[in-house]
């Protein structure tokens with residue numbers, strides 16, 4: 001479901017007019033590594049991911065081809081590193097809704113979809129999931145068709161709730 005909640009990302013402007021912040025779109029393994037590389041070089045990073053959590057397709061895999069390495073063993077340390085990095089802010093369940101500006105000084109508008117919980121105090125205990133009257137299969141187990149259908153339903157519910165068509 002979507003809300004009209006949008007966030008405008010702006011970094012600190014430096015004397016040369018450039019901004020010391022970077023937006024990376026996509027929180028898969030490539031986006032996470034890019035975020036770590038950029039954040040470790042001293043930039044503030046906003047990691048924007050449309051899905052409810054970062055990790056991407058690799059988080060759904062058991063093994064990787066052709067080395068047969070354990071996928072979780074490779075991605076888990078990066079998930080923790082990204083989540084704890086002081087220079088990285090994760091904007092999950094969010095999408096880019098506009099970019100203006102010029103190289104070195106962009107303004108990015110990000111639309112955060114509703115989670116209906118206060119993320120700052122949620123402990124992830126799962127009690128609300130157990131008692132929720134709406135049941136979907138876990139996100140990673142859904143087929144592409146099911147995900148599209150779930151997103152369509154969410155959008156319809158959002159439109160009927162706020163009447164904005166957003």
Ligand code: SF4
Nearest residue numbers: 122123124125126128
């Ligand atoms: S019931 Fe638990 S998981 Fe659900 S919102 Fe509250 S703290 Fe978070």
